[in-house]
Amino acid sequence: GNSVTQMEGPVTLSEEAFLTINCTYTATGYPSLFWYVQYPGEGLQLLLKATKADDKGSNKGFEATYRKETTSFHLEKGSVQVSDSAVYFCALSERGSWGKLQFGAGTQVVVTP
Amino acid sequence: NAGVTQTPKFQVLKTGQSMTLQCAQDMNHEYMSWYRQDPGMGLRLIHYSVGAGITDQGEVPNGYNVSRSTTEDFPLRLLSAAPSQTSVYFCASRPLRGLDPYEQYFGPGTRLTVT
DSSP states (O other), X not given: OOEEEEOOSOEEEETTOOEEEOEEEEOSSOOEEEEEEEOTTSOEEEEEEEOSTTOEXXXXXXXXXXXXXXXXXXXXXXXXXXXXXXXXXXXXXXXXXXXXXXXXXXXXXXXXX | OOOEEEEOSEEXXXXXXXXXXXXXXXXXXXXEEEEEEETTTEEEEEEEXXXXXXXXXXXXXXXXXXXXXXXXXXOXXXXXXXXXXXXXXXXXXXXXXXXXXXXXXXXXXXXEEEX
């Protein structure tokens, strides 16, 4: 079956540091890939997405590139802010699955001033 | 638009009690779903629906029932609560047609504790 593996947290960074969260996946088909973010006490919000190989999703300074050869979708941001403190989820959705999402375990990111 | 709303925000149940978690959306989305979030496990799909009168099981459906009588509402019923159902529950919706079919919109969650 499909699965998503992402690095465990928490990841603690200082403000303006570089952030990388690794995500790899296994899928029987050709999925769409997503990063969702959950701020404290809130539901999940879509951060960015990519629907085919070599697509780069980007939003709010975050980027991730769909790498079919390494089955990866790593999330990066060049300079984090305290407001980026949140839990980040990598997820996939197979075509023809009604958009059902398969999530990774989530990575908590804590940014300190 | 209120988006996806969930009630209650918090609930404590005793083992064996039943209850219904409410979910509503005002975006006319055909697809609605329920997930549970547990530490270290991400979110797992419980049930989903692709339209009024149509529901199907997700990854972890046991102990939960759903129905979809209207486009707007998708309640989740716990028939006989167990401590293993202690979790945070999220409802989500998305359109099946349109310019961007991929984004799911999540509600704020219901934190359920079963003692």
